[in-house]
Structure formats: structure tokens, C-alpha cells
Amino acid sequence: MLYREAGQFKASYMQDQQIFPIRQDQIGFWAMIAFFFLVVPVIANQYWLQAILIPVLIFSLAALGLNILTGYCGQLSLGSAAFMAVGAFATYNFMLRVDGIPFIAALLLGGLCAAAVGILFGLPSLRIKGFYLAVATLAAQFFIVWVLVKFGWFSNYSTSGVITAQAVTIFGYTFTTPESKYLLTLSIVVVLALLAKNMVRSSTGRKWMAVRDMDVAAEVIGIRLMHTKLQAFAISSFYCGVAGALYAYMYLGTVEPEGFNLDLSFRILFMIIIGGVASILGSFIGAAFIVLLPVFLNIMMHSAIGAFVPANVAANLELIIFGALIIFFLIVEPHGLARLWQLTKEKLRIWPFPH
Amino acid sequence: MQFSKTLMLGATVAGLLTTGFAVAQEQYIGLPSYRVGAYAAGGTALYGGWIDYMQMLNQRDGGVGGVKLTWEECETEYNNARGVECYERMKNRGPTGNTVFQPLSTGITYSVLDRVAVDKIPLVTMGYGRTDAADGRVFPWVFPLITTYWSQNTAKIKFIGQQEGGMDKLKGKKIVNLYHDSAYGNETIPVLNAQAERYGFTIVHIPVAHPGNEQQSQWLRIRQERPDWVILRGWGVMNPTAIRTAARTGFPREKIVGVWWSGSEEDVIPAGDAAKGYIAAGFNVAGKNFPVVQEIEKHVYAKNLGNMEDKSRVGSVLYNRGVVHGIITVEAIRKAQEKYGTGKSLTPEQVRWGFENLDIDEARLAELGAEGFLPPLKTSCENHEGSGMVKFQQWDGTRWNVITDWIEADQELVRPMIEASAAAYAAEKGITPRDCSKEM
Incomplete structure (x- = not known):
């Protein structure tokens, strides 16, 4: 009833090509943006900002990066965490070695470094596909972390290979409070997400999807495979790199190369599988699911049965429930949580007269 | 049998908590433990030993200086992001906030290093973590105690x-x-x-x-x-x-x-x-033949309040290391109580002073029933390591x-290397080291 598009006419191409063609969606989107930019910083406490919202946003960005590569272009990658590490360490080095470089510039340069490394490790994708490519990107995962530990230059000769984020100052304002860090992270993520959304619905994205669906056919219709695949690797790594830099500068403050291990790459992969492969919204939902659910379960366990069960049992039970829920959602909706939202929308459009 | 036991345990813990709240004289300690994952064997033994020691003090002496010790676990899975979430979740719990944060993970240590200085919570890393934090002038809130x-x-x-x-x-x-x-x-x-x-x-x-x-x-x-x-x-x-x-x-x-x-x-x-x-x-030895471990068996395990499900692990190296964590944490609280008064909950900032002025000599170790169990320890404003003996x-x-x-x-x-490394860190971060002659 509320969600009905009758009477909404498109009178120009501009209108026809909007991201949200339905007016209710537009209103919803702007309401969400307003809520997250204006209301959340006021009502959320430090815990919510620093421990929940900032990491969810950062992981969403990383998942978005992987989604471009795996979801849209069909190239399976297990190196996302390594590209995050490249972004973090490159940004650190730009901040350290270039006097007076603005943070945003260092961040973008860090992302570009990650993109360059991504292209390098994307080269095997021209020859190998599927699981075999995943193994090749696994090499990136181990190689990059090894290089960062092995060569002291990257961490400014810290004995343990650890880097400490410098203070972030933009136009004379130093980002120290959780609110300001949250807003900066949110702005960067929103801009990059909108860019990604526009990329995937333009010719760039269509080329990716053509390559994903059948690369021989894509080649036949004139899409340059090498160009398209490497472009996806570059853009995906750029997103991961920016996420890595934000992870270091906005979230943890001090990071070690081991923090970007294979485990993290898997978590990002799970985010897009749970959230929805080839879906921008899915990246956000997936990141929220993977980051928040264990925390939620831990809190639930403590308040509900924590006093009656030994801590070992409670801790393992959390993992079991977490795993069971993942399996449950994958059975109920193999295309991810974003698909659930899409189905809901379709139902709503014809509600209350389904026929 | 097992069920009734757990029920009893639960009831006692619940009872402890409620009485603790009623009197409100409690010292809250957040435990970022890990009981699942690759390092679960270490986590269960270490945190088990630590909890058992605090439980023993609560049972035997009613806490420390008339203040009951309370604690809460938060599962980190040895994962940095989860560790940060635990830190943020627990930092304002209890009457005065989290007394001390000891993650037993170098990764989590690094992840919260910047936060502890802002939140004024001591970060204690025994035998791991950032080595150059032993220079207390640059790292006032970090204590890589005993040895790096x-x-x-x-x-x-x-x-x-x-x-x-x-x-x-x-x-x-x-x-x-x-x-x-x-x-x-x-x-x-x-x-x-x-x-x-x-x-x-x-x-x-x-x-x-x-x-x-x-x-x-x-x-x-x-x-x-x-x-x-x-x-x-x-x-x-x-x-x-x-x-x-x-x-x-x-x-x-x-x-x-x-x-x-x-x-x-x-x-x-x-x-x-x-x-x-x-x-x-x-930096601690194995075995059960120390009075402190025997006290734990007498006051905790005899009453079925023990944290370890596998009792044979009591007295193992890692369990005893957990007991060492308990001893040092409690000694720091005790020291801080000497300065700021017993019988009330202390703030993390006050306990930090306790950590910085620890003086556990042989005589004190004998009183604690831990002679030869851990090395004597004496910290100061400059020296946050305190011992260095193994x-x-x-x-x-x-x-x-x-x-x-x-x-x-x-x-x-070692010391010049630590100081050089800490100075480099201070220069990079723009920190002015504390003047220790002005600290009391």
C-alpha cells in the first residue's frame, strides 16, 4: 500500500536512470543518510561508535571491494586482507615520508598502491580460473604479509613490524573523538559506495558481468578480457586498500602485518557470501552480520545463561550457534541476505493484492 | 550430577554478584579471554588460573582490603577486532570502570595501545606485547611486567x-x-x-x-x-x-x-x-607444591567453585601463569589501596599508580605463598618491566x-635498546616523555 509506484512517471532519461527509480526508495535512502550522518553521532555512545559502527563501515568497504572482483567480475580472491595491508602500510609510509601530505591524499595514494599490487597479482587471472585463481591470490596473501614483516623499511624499522597511525588532520581539524572518526569513515564509505554503485550499473559493470557469466562470449562481443579483469582487480584492491588504511587510522591505531592474515580474508569472503554476491547492499548487510552477530551472541550468552554454564561451554556454544545461523541463512536464501530484502520489496510492491 | 554441580556454581556466582552489588564495594576486572579457536588451550588455562586466584581471595579473605573482586569474561577468539570490542564493552562496567586490561595477545595489545592512554586504563602485558613499553616515561599506561x-x-x-x-x-x-x-x-x-x-x-x-x-x-x-x-x-x-x-x-x-x-x-x-x-x-614455574596453589585447591576446588573443568591442569605452566596474573593484579590493587584508601572501589587511574609502584620482594612472595613461584618484582616510573628474571x-x-x-x-x-626504540616511537607520535623526578 505504502510501497506503490503507481503514478510515478519518468519524463526524462535522467529520471529513468536514477539509482533509485522508485520514490519511496529515494526517500528511504535520504532518510537513512540523514539518520547516519545527523542522528547517530548524537545518540550513539562511544562503545557503539568505536567498537561497532566504525568496524562495520570499514569491513563493508572491504566487502564491497571483494564484491566488485568476485561478485561482479567472477574472479575468486583470497587476498583481500593482504590488499588491505598494502593500503594501510602505504598510507602510513606516505604520511611518514612526505611532509605535510593531506590525509585524504595519502589515503588515496595508499589505495592506488594497493591497486597496483592488485593488478600484479591479478595477472594470473588471465590464464587460470575459479578455484585455481583462488590459490594464486592465496600467494598474494602470504607473500605480502611476509614482505611487510621481512623488510623493515615498510614499518620504519620497528622491530616487530608494527606501524602506529599518525594523527589525522584535515583543514586544521584533528580527528580524535569517536564522533569525528565515525563521520569521516562514513563519508568516505558513502562516497566510495555510490561510486561503486554507479560503476556496476554502467558499461564498466556490464563488462565485468559479461566476463563473469561467460568469458568466451564476452570476448566474442568485443570485450577485452585482460583489460576488464585487471580493471576489476585494480578497483577491488583500491577499495580494499582504502578499507585497510581506515582500519589502521580510524579504528585500531596500531596494526601489525599478522593482523591482515588469511583469517581476515576468509571473513571478508564470508561477508559477501552471506550478504549477497554481486550486490552493493549485500556488502553492508554481510559485514554487519559477520561483525555484529558474534558480539551479540556473546552479550546474549552472558546475560542469559552466563551464570549457569561454564565459560568454556558458553564460548563454544556461541560459535556453534553462529555457524548454525550461517547454514540456516544459506539454506533459506542461497543468494544472500540482500536477496531477502529484494524479495520483500517485490512482495511489498503488490501488497495487499498479490494477484 | 554434572548439571546439579553447574547449577550450584551458577547460584553461587549469582549470589556473589548480587551481594557485591548490594554492598557496592567491588573492584571490577574485565577479562578478555579466549576459550575457542587455535589458542584455546592457553586461554582456558591462563584465565582459569587467574579467576581461581581471585575466587580464592574472595572466599578466604572476602576480597582485597574489604573490596570484593568481581570479573566478567568477554570472548575475543584471539582476534584483534573482537578484542577491541571487548575492551570498549567492558571499559565502563563496574562501579569505577574496568580496572585493568590484559588481553594475552600481542595483536590485541597493539590494537588497544592508543585507546588506553585516552581512557586512562592500565594495559598489562606479562611476557608479551610491546617490548619498548618497558620505558614508562613514554608509555605511562602500558606495563610489560616481569620480563620482555x-x-x-x-x-x-x-x-x-x-x-x-x-x-x-x-x-x-x-x-x-x-x-x-x-x-x-x-x-x-x-x-x-x-x-x-x-x-x-x-x-x-x-x-x-x-x-x-x-x-x-x-x-x-x-x-x-x-x-x-x-x-x-x-x-x-x-x-x-x-x-x-x-x-x-x-x-x-x-x-x-x-x-x-x-x-x-x-x-x-x-x-x-x-x-x-x-x-x-x-617467568613462573610449574607444579602444585606452592602454598598459593594449595590454597586455591582448598578454598576453591574443595567447594566446587573452580574454573577449570579438567582439574588435572591445575598446576600446569599456563595455569600457574594465570595465577601469577592474579597475584600481580591484586598486589597492584593492594598497593593502590595503601595510597588511596581501602574499603572502596578504586578507579583504573589509581590502580595504574599501584602497578607503577609495585614492590613484591622475597618476603612478600613468602607471605603470598609464592616463594620461587614468580620472580621478585619492583616497578617504577621509568621501569615498567620490573624484574627481567626467568x-x-x-x-x-x-x-x-x-x-x-x-x-x-x-x-x-637491553635497556639502551628499549630506550632508543621508545624514543623513536615518542618522536614519531609527538609524545613528550614524562619527567620521572616529578612523579611521586
Whole structure:
């Protein structure tokens, strides 16, 4: 009833090509943006900002990066965490070695470094596909972390290979409070997400999807495979790199190369599988699911049965429930949580007269 | 039976908590534990020992200075992001906030390093974490207590020197440093190089890639090198594998010296008979024949309040290390109570003062029933390490036997390196080191 598009006419191409063609969606989107930019910083406490919202946003960005590569272009990658590490360490080095470089510039340069490394490790994708490519990107995962530990230059000769984020100052304002860090992270993520959304619905994205669906056919219709695949690797790594830099500068403050291990790459992969492969919204939902659910379960366990069960049992039970829920959602909706939202929308459009 | 037991335990804990709230005189300690995942064996024993010690004090003395100890666990899974979430979740709990944060993970230590200074919560890392944080002028909120990796390494070389019959005998000897190829493993290379230069021995660094469950090539190389000693700087599954492979290639286990993260029952039992004779360092020793462990058995396990499900692990190296965590944390609270008053909850900032002015001498250790259990400890504004002493234990196939007295670290060598590293950090971050003469 509320969600009905009758009477909404498109009178120009501009209108026809909007991201949200339905007016209710537009209103919803702007309401969400307003809520997250204006209301959340006021009502959320430090815990919510620093421990929940900032990491969810950062992981969403990383998942978005992987989604471009795996979801849209069909190239399976297990190196996302390594590209995050490249972004973090490159940004650190730009901040350290270039006097007076603005943070945003260092961040973008860090992302570009990650993109360059991504292209390098994307080269095997021209020859190998599927699981075999995943193994090749696994090499990136181990190689990059090894290089960062092995060569002291990257961490400014810290004995343990650890880097400490410098203070972030933009136009004379130093980002120290959780609110300001949250807003900066949110702005960067929103801009990059909108860019990604526009990329995937333009010719760039269509080329990716053509390559994903059948690369021989894509080649036949004139899409340059090498160009398209490497472009996806570059853009995906750029997103991961920016996420890595934000992870270091906005979230943890001090990071070690081991923090970007294979485990993290898997978590990002799970985010897009749970959230929805080839879906921008899915990246956000997936990141929220993977980051928040264990925390939620831990809190639930403590308040509900924590006093009656030994801590070992409670801790393992959390993992079991977490795993069971993942399996449950994958059975109920193999295309991810974003698909659930899409189905809901379709139902709503014809509600209350389904026929 | 099991069910009724857990029910009883639960009721007691619930009872404790409610009485604690009613009186409101409690000291809240947030425990970022890990009981699942690859390092669960360590996490359960360590946090179990720590909780048991606090439980024992609550049962026996009603807490510390009339203040009941309360605690809450938060599962980190040894994962940095989860650790940060736990830190943020617990930091404002209890009447005065989280007293101290001890994550038992170097990764989580780094992740909260910047936050503790802002939130004014002491971060205590015993035997791990950031080595140069021992310089309390640059890191007022961080306490790598008892001993750091660097200190331990010099103690280890001293031990090898003792075995050879004097430090001058080290000249011309060859030592292999078999290390886990990670930040943790790489950390001691500069110290070893400095010592090799000073004492004239040759050092060969051989990395083992994570997780290290295949070390054939490394040990073949060790056989070619024919070293006099091997230092094992391992982690997790790498340790039993190293010991087993050493046995296969015929390297004597009596010549392998492990760090403290390579020296628990969990590291040697999987290696079976091959581990006989293997030596490892430790800032606490194993065994139950210490009054403090016996008190725990009497006041906690006899009443079925123990945290360990497998009671046979009480008295193991890692369990006892948990007890050491408990002892030092409680001593810091006690010290702070001397200054700020007993019978009330202290703020984390006050407890930080306690950590900075710890003075646990032999006499105090005897009172605590922990003589020889952990080294004496004295911290100050400059020195956040406090001791630097370790003992060496040898595995005889069934248990660890202590084979040395406390061996002191070579502070002369380590301290300037720590200060240089801390100064570099301070310069990078724009921190002005504290003037310790102004601290009281």
C-alpha cells in the first residue's frame, strides 16, 4: 500500500536512470543518510561508535571491494586482507615520508598502491580460473604479509613490524573523538559506495558481468578480457586498500602485518557470501552480520545463561550457534541476505493484492 | 550430577554478584579471554588460573582490603577486532570502570595501545606485547611486567653461557635461532645479533613459516650447521613439531632452549618421548607444591567453585601463569589501596599508580605463598618491566623440573635498546616523555 509506484512517471532519461527509480526508495535512502550522518553521532555512545559502527563501515568497504572482483567480475580472491595491508602500510609510509601530505591524499595514494599490487597479482587471472585463481591470490596473501614483516623499511624499522597511525588532520581539524572518526569513515564509505554503485550499473559493470557469466562470449562481443579483469582487480584492491588504511587510522591505531592474515580474508569472503554476491547492499548487510552477530551472541550468552554454564561451554556454544545461523541463512536464501530484502520489496510492491 | 554441580556454581556466582552489588564495594576486572579457536588451550588455562586466584581471595579473605573482586569474561577468539570490542564493552562496567586490561595477545595489545592512554586504563602485558613499553616515561599506561622478549633472550644466552661454563666460553660457539616467521618471532633478532657480537658466538637465524607443522628442511639445515645450541622461538603447533623433528634428525633435545611460549605442557606432551630433556624458559614455574596453589585447591576446588573443568591442569605452566596474573593484579590493587584508601572501589587511574609502584620482594612472595613461584618484582616510573628474571625448566617426560635459580637479564644491553626504540616511537607520535623526578 505504502510501497506503490503507481503514478510515478519518468519524463526524462535522467529520471529513468536514477539509482533509485522508485520514490519511496529515494526517500528511504535520504532518510537513512540523514539518520547516519545527523542522528547517530548524537545518540550513539562511544562503545557503539568505536567498537561497532566504525568496524562495520570499514569491513563493508572491504566487502564491497571483494564484491566488485568476485561478485561482479567472477574472479575468486583470497587476498583481500593482504590488499588491505598494502593500503594501510602505504598510507602510513606516505604520511611518514612526505611532509605535510593531506590525509585524504595519502589515503588515496595508499589505495592506488594497493591497486597496483592488485593488478600484479591479478595477472594470473588471465590464464587460470575459479578455484585455481583462488590459490594464486592465496600467494598474494602470504607473500605480502611476509614482505611487510621481512623488510623493515615498510614499518620504519620497528622491530616487530608494527606501524602506529599518525594523527589525522584535515583543514586544521584533528580527528580524535569517536564522533569525528565515525563521520569521516562514513563519508568516505558513502562516497566510495555510490561510486561503486554507479560503476556496476554502467558499461564498466556490464563488462565485468559479461566476463563473469561467460568469458568466451564476452570476448566474442568485443570485450577485452585482460583489460576488464585487471580493471576489476585494480578497483577491488583500491577499495580494499582504502578499507585497510581506515582500519589502521580510524579504528585500531596500531596494526601489525599478522593482523591482515588469511583469517581476515576468509571473513571478508564470508561477508559477501552471506550478504549477497554481486550486490552493493549485500556488502553492508554481510559485514554487519559477520561483525555484529558474534558480539551479540556473546552479550546474549552472558546475560542469559552466563551464570549457569561454564565459560568454556558458553564460548563454544556461541560459535556453534553462529555457524548454525550461517547454514540456516544459506539454506533459506542461497543468494544472500540482500536477496531477502529484494524479495520483500517485490512482495511489498503488490501488497495487499498479490494477484 | 554434572548439571546439579553447574547449577550450584551458577547460584553461587549469582549470589556473589548480587551481594557485591548490594554492598557496592567491588573492584571490577574485565577479562578478555579466549576459550575457542587455535589458542584455546592457553586461554582456558591462563584465565582459569587467574579467576581461581581471585575466587580464592574472595572466599578466604572476602576480597582485597574489604573490596570484593568481581570479573566478567568477554570472548575475543584471539582476534584483534573482537578484542577491541571487548575492551570498549567492558571499559565502563563496574562501579569505577574496568580496572585493568590484559588481553594475552600481542595483536590485541597493539590494537588497544592508543585507546588506553585516552581512557586512562592500565594495559598489562606479562611476557608479551610491546617490548619498548618497558620505558614508562613514554608509555605511562602500558606495563610489560616481569620480563620482555628482549630481556628473556639475554637471560637465555646467560643460561647457555652457564651451561658452557662461563660467558667467555661462548666464543666460537654456534647458536641457531629457530623462529616463527612473524612479528613475534622476528622481534629478538636484533638483540641476538648484538649479543653475538659481544660474546663472539655465531648466530644463525632460521625462520619457520606459520603454522610450522613441517620443519624437515629447517632441521636438515640445522644438522648441516652443527650448532652447539638451538633457541626455539616457537608458537603453537610449531613447538611439538620442532621437538619431534629434532628427535628424528638426531639433535639432542638437551641443547634446545625454548621461550616461555614454547614451554608449557601443551607444547611437550604432543611430542611424546621425543620431548624428554627439552629445556624452556619461564617467568613462573610449574607444579602444585606452592602454598598459593594449595590454597586455591582448598578454598576453591574443595567447594566446587573452580574454573577449570579438567582439574588435572591445575598446576600446569599456563595455569600457574594465570595465577601469577592474579597475584600481580591484586598486589597492584593492594598497593593502590595503601595510597588511596581501602574499603572502596578504586578507579583504573589509581590502580595504574599501584602497578607503577609495585614492590613484591622475597618476603612478600613468602607471605603470598609464592616463594620461587614468580620472580621478585619492583616497578617504577621509568621501569615498567620490573624484574627481567626467568627460570629454566626441563621436561622429564612427565613433568617440568626447575633446573636453575632466577637468571637475571642483561639490562645493560637491553635497556639502551628499549630506550632508543621508545624514543623513536615518542618522536614519531609527538609524545613528550614524562619527567620521572616529578612523579611521586
